[in-house]
Amino acid sequence: MSQQASHETHHHAESPLLRELHASLGQRRRPEDIAHLVLRLFEDGGERGGGQSGGRPLDRRTRKALEKAARGSLRNLWHGYTSMLEDFARPVGAQRQLSRAAELFPALPELLALPESAGDDPELVEAAIRAAGGQIAKRFGANDFLADRLNRPQRAAAGLGELSKRQYNKRFRLLRRMEAKLARLVVERRRREVTMVGRSGLASRLPYEEFAADPGTAAFVAYLTARANLRSEFTVSGQQRAYDEVADALFRRLRSGADRTNWYAVAHVHPTATVLGRLTDGQRGRLLAFWYRFLLDVAELLETAWRRRPLDRTTMIVRRGDDSTTWNQAARAWTKARANWFALLRAMGAEEITERLCPGKVPLLVAADVAAWHRQTGGGLHPDTGVWAELPLPWQVLRGTADCPRSLVAEVCRRHGVDPVAGGWTGPRDQVRPVPFRPTPELVHGVTVGDPVLAGVLRSAGFFSGRPPRPAARELAPRTDRA
Known part of the structure; x- marks a missing residue:
């Protein structure tokens, strides 16, 4: 790397806009707002600053596409508000429990030195539990209130004679x-x-260093991630696809300046044949290893959900008692990991693996009202449902207790009128075509609501949640009396 390039990379690392774009990778920011940030990134440093912050200036096509999307950003809307959370739901940490432990174990240095964010880190929480357990001679995992507590002689032998039974x-x-x-x-x-x-x-x-090494790469990765993180809509016409005309314009710009593009970073979100072909064998190998390990992890989640309550494989329609949220989260992750694993096998010339090991796709559970809507509009079950119902379960395939070679998958697909290649059953789809840009809808439990303020009221009132509206909001419900 030249001295000038090294200086530019260091400058990118200090850019607040790049920092904000990188932070958005773990959030659910609206694509319009990301497009606005990308425009600022290139305007602040691209044309005015000679590339010190935004890299190469935007071409006319890319600028036009970004401006089209950015017109709907919160900064450009009169209300500047969205009722939807701009982050994935975060688990509630153990801060309260750690604070209580610090009160009961005041002499424990491991608790006193913990940062405020320690409650969100399982490793730090476990270390604190083990350290505190050592203070009362309690083994980690020994939690039976009858069998694992120490009696008075045992507490005395452990040096806890001064600690009363109540305090212990x-x-x-x-x-x-x-x-x-x-x-x-x-x-x-x-x-x-x-x-x-x-x-x-x-x-x-x-990592931020990979992301910020090239601003054009950062712009594409951040925008496509925002598109991919869009919430699902309550519809029978199909969900929005992530790769739209704005992402395509940013990607074409990367291809035109390929000597500066960080293709390894791009492969984290867009592992197409074009992208994977530009990686080193080592980079492809690292991604392949990750996706296979992830497939194993997700297969375990799917099996756990299945053992808790087997689903109706012939319809995949939600029944009372089904945990559709857990299943659909795992199924969506399986589909993503499986497609990327197939793409990497092809890029590495190792497709013969799928001749012996070709686990099938996992469909999402469909709400009964959506299924009824499909039937009412002349539709029916997705053809993939029949293929899924006939193939061995994915965790059985990965564990080796059931055979699922590519030939079997292709045969079952043909029996159900499904193209095994175009349908993504026996390998990655060949091409990713851009779709037109669509403004991000304001959703309440998947239902589009035109006004974000109204959407916030409806959500807080409990509408479209599958449960009766809350008593305080019943006056918002439409009148059903004819008086």
Whole structure:
């Protein structure tokens, strides 16, 4: 890297706009707002500053596409407000429990030195529990209130003779609750990660140094991630696809200046054949290893949900008692990981693996009212449902207890009138075509509401949630009396 390029990379690393764009990779910012930030990034440094902050100036096509999207940014709207959260749901940390532990174990240095954010870190929480447990001779995981507590002679032998039974019990109960909290925290963090990866691939795992090395790369990655993180809509016409005309304009710009593009960063969110072909063998190998490990993790989540309550594979329509949220989060992540794993196998010339190991796709659970809407408009079950119902379950395939070669998948697809290649059943889809830009809808439980203020009122009132509206908001409901 030249001295000038090194200086520019360092300058990018200090850019507040790049910092904000990088932070958006783990959030649910509206694409319009990301487009506005990208325009600022290039205007502040691209044409006015000679590329010190924004890199190469924007071409006319890319600028026009970004301006079209940015017109709907919150900064350009009169109300400047969205009722939708701009972040993925975060698990509630163990800060309260750690604070209580600091009161009951005041002499423990491991608790006194913890930062405020320690309650969000399972490793720090576990370390605190183990350290506090050592103060009362409690083993980690020994939480049976009858079998694992120490009696008076045992407390005396452990040097706890001055601690009353009441005080000992109080500390034991706290540590037991903290271990339960730790288990929930681990599960919720894992679910959040699965949700994010299922939406936008590896974007949230991209280090800042990789992201900020080239501003054009950062702009594309941030915008496509925002598009991928859009919420699902209550519709029978299909969800918005992430790769739209704005993303396509930014990607074409990257291809025209390929000598500066960080293709490894791009592959975190857009692992097409064009992108993967520009990576080194080592980079492709790292991505392949990650996606296979992730497939194993998600398969475990799917199996756990299945064992808790098997689904109706022939329809995939939600029944009372089904945990559709957990299943759909895992299914979406499986689909993303599987497609990217296939793409990397092809890029590395290792497609023969799928001749022996070709786990099928996992469909989402569909709400009964959406299924009824499909039937009412002349539709029916998606053809993929029949293929999924006939193939071995994915976790059985990865564990080796069921065979699912590519030939079997292709045969079942043909039996159900599905193209195995175009449908993504036996390999990655060949092309990604851009769709027209659509403004981000204001959604309340998937239902589009035109005004964000009204959307906030309807959400707080409980409308479209599948439950009766809250009593304080019944006056908002339409009148059904004819008086």
